[in-house]
Amino acid sequence: MNRLGYGAMRLTGSAAFSLGQPSDRQRSIQALRTAVNLGVNHIDTASFYFSSLRSANELINRALAPYPPDLLLATKVGPARDSAGQWLPPAAPAQLRGQVEENLRQLGLDHLDLVYLRVQSRDPVIEHVQALNELSQAGLIRHVGLSGVTVEQVEQALEITPIVSVQNRFGLGSEAAKDRTVMDFCGAHGIAFVPFFAIAGKGADRGARPEEAEHVHEVAQRHDASPAQVRLAWTLHQGQHVLAIPGSGNPEHVRANAAAAALRLTEQDLKTLNNVNVA
Ligand SMILES: NC(=O)c1ccc[n+]([C@@H]2O[C@H](COP(=O)([O-])OP(=O)(O)OC[C@H]3O[C@@H](n4cnc5c(N)ncnc54)[C@H](OP(=O)(O)O)[C@@H]3O)[C@@H](O)[C@H]2O)c1
Numbered sequence: 553m554n555r556l557g558y559g560a561m562r563l564t565g566s567a568a569f570s571l572g573q574p575s576d577r578q579r580s581i582q583a584l585r586t587a588v589n590l591g592v593n594h595i596d597t598a599s600f601y602f603s604s605l606r607s608a609n610e611l612i613n614r615a616l617a618p619y620p621p622d623l624l625l626a627t628k629v630g631p632a633r634d635s636a637g638q639w640l641p642p643a644a645p646a647q648l649r650g651q652v653e654e655n656l657r658q659l660g661l662d663h664l665d666l667v668y669l670r671v672q673s674r675d676p677v678i679e680h681v682q683a684l685n686e687l688s689q690a691g692l693i694r695h696v697g698l699s700g701v702t703v704e705q706v707e708q709a710l711e712i713t714p715i716v717s718v719q720n721r722f723g724l725g726s727e728a729a730k731d732r733t734v735m736d737f738c739g740a741h742g743i744a745f746v747p748f749f750a751i752a753g754k755g756a757d758r759g760a761r762p763e764e765a766e767h768v769h770e771v772a773q774r775h776d777a778s779p780a781q782v783r784l785a786w787t788l789h790q791g792q793h794v795l796a797i798p799g800s801g802n803p804e805h806v807r808a809n810a811a812a813a814a815l816r817l818t819e820q821d822l823k824t825l826n827n828v829n830v831a
Pocket residue numbers: 558559560561562596597628670699700719720747748749750751752753756757758759760778780781797798799800801802804805806808809
């Protein structure tokens with residue numbers, strides 16, 4: 553699949569995690585269709601991406617079904633919210649089937665291409681991965697991934713089932729990007745590494761910040777690109793196994809992000825970007 557994908561978390565409204573203002577349905581649908589028309593064939597989603605009136609999975613279904621045959625829809629299980637949007641304790645292994653089925657219903661599918669176990673602690677992942685492996689054997693899941701994990705947790709999972717992808721936080725100038733061990737482990741083991749907050753960086757859930765590091769601006773000017781495009785290009789330069797899933801509900805941003813896949817950073821650019829302060 554194309555290394556430049558799309559993250560659906562921003563589709564549902566400006567404050568997707570706090571039931572803030574819901575997004576404009578048509579604009580969100582346009583953002584999704586724009587992405588796919590520009591060659592995106594990897595969309596990251598979750599049933600817990602919803603605001604009061606919008607669900608990312610429902611928007612994907614509405615915008616894209618019947619799905620193009622090469623489109624990979626990746627979803628996540630583990631975290632859960634009640635119908636009012638409040639976070640619940642993470643799912644126990646026996647609850648994962650219900651979460652997988654919820655994604656199937658919302659996306660209008662009979663099986664999911666890729667399901668990440670989103671881990672929220674350093675506890676062993678063995679029982680949860682065993683539960684996903686059973687769902688895989690039952691034909692509900694094609695591939696298993698992990699999110700928010702350490703190398704030790706990936707190793708535990710690999711004892712049970714192949715892991716095709718790891719989705720961890722990793723963005724230029726973020727504290728998370730100081731530690732490359734999981735990304736490098738994935739590269740060495742043929743596992744895709746899918747960073748989140750590649751554009752938002754330190755902004756995290758709050759999204760892209762209006763102020764931007766001077767070094768990012770410097771490289772952007774050299775290429776007549778935007779800071780967000782430089783951040784995406786930097787992400788894709790971390791390794792051939794590294795994918796990008798920029799999140800945007802703005803069709804113009806989706807276009808700009810797709811174009812960032814063609815941005816080739818020079819050694820000088822990468823040296824400049826290494827000077828972006830980590831905080
Ligand atoms: N596994 C996990 O725990 C986890 C956690 C968080 C996210 N994710 C996944 O990772 C994806 C990416 O994370 P994210 O969406 O939070 O962060 P992101 O892609 O790093 O950044 C999104 C932010 O950047 C803005 N943006 C996007 N393209 C832009 C552009 N070309 N120019 C200027 N601003 C731009 C967006 O606003 P606009 O909407 O206005 O464009 C939004 O504020 C999510 O969509 C989700 O699928 C996974």
